Amino acid sequence: MAKDTKTALLDSAERAARTRGFDGFSYADLAQEVGIRKASIHHHFPTKAALSAAIMKRYTQAFAKACQSIDAECATGGARLAALIDRYRAALEGGQSLCLCVSFSTSRNSLPAEVISEIVGFRQMMLAWIAATYHLGGSDRSIAMVHDPAQEAAATLAMLEGAQLRARAEEDPAHFDNALGLLRSRLAR
Amino acid sequence: MAKDTKTALLDSAERAARTRGFDGFSYADLAQEVGIRKASIHHHFPTKAALSAAIMKRYTQAFAKACQSIDAECATGGARLAALIDRYRAALEGGQSLCLCVSFSTSRNSLPAEVISEIVGFRQMMLAWIAATYHLGGSDRSIAMVHDPAQEAAATLAMLEGAQLRARAEEDPAHFDNALGLLRSRLAR
């Protein structure tokens, strides 16, 4: 079945935002990719603010679901954290893309308030999940040297996001692996 | 003595780029802040590409100098790394600003080639300095548990840059301190 226009617009907008940033994509870009006129986009999303809020909201939900899938498929904390790292690496799309939350964070002044609170919520969700994963990994001994799960979570999320920045800037995911090597070596397999 | 116009433009452009991103500032913004007409900016910097390359080049030189100052003032690896962390925190300007390298990295497709290679050079310089600092800190026992300085450097730079992202997005430097807490606790004082 063919994608409906609204979903096609969300997909195109997410890809554009993650590749070029909030101030780097326009309705004209989406119109060309989806194959409709740019005026028609306003029927589905009245403003760019509304569209941006919609893709950030959808992105958070998809990521929460992905974390649930990891929990279902991986038993140990170490395996779960390794799976999360892999997902952040996959989000790079070969060095052409970023996590939407990372991409939006450098454009704070351009963002509507809705998007900012979505970004805050996204990170809160991620930090809670990572902290729980460290707690498990400390208990089941699948992550080495866990002292404070909350502190580890804050450090890990920063590292994941920061590692994406260099990999994106140099269009080379190897830089992501480079930054995450030390953490990965703490995980049992 | 009053700042010359060219320097005033560089200062204004750097501040704008670090606050709003490459695609988020315009010649009109700089003109208003510096107090000249926007056409006059082209006399000093013919294109936005040239202006951006100039601020990135100056930023790299200033940061290299700052690292030299740290080396001169701090004897141990731990003290040097702590000073670098403090500098990344100060660059936040209370949550209103980012490292220029961080800000530019999400706008790769809009950047002229000159700026991209400057960004690559900036990170290479930082990684070399951080790795050397870890090496020293391992030797003088002022940084705990140092195994591979190069890997530590890659992880640390990612963490510094990533920690800025959240602090900027939420306009609160406390989030930066949160992410860096674990690393800071490894440093002797």
Next chain:
DNA sequence: GTCTATAAATCGATAGAC
């Protein structure tokens, strides 16, 4: 070195026909 004036393109958004 700074100005006025202007160009050509693009931005997000709206009105109204179909």
Next chain:
DNA sequence: GTCTATCGATTTATAGAC
């Protein structure tokens, strides 16, 4: 739901007077 047509603002950049 998509279209054509258009609006007003803004973008980077240039020409030429002073």
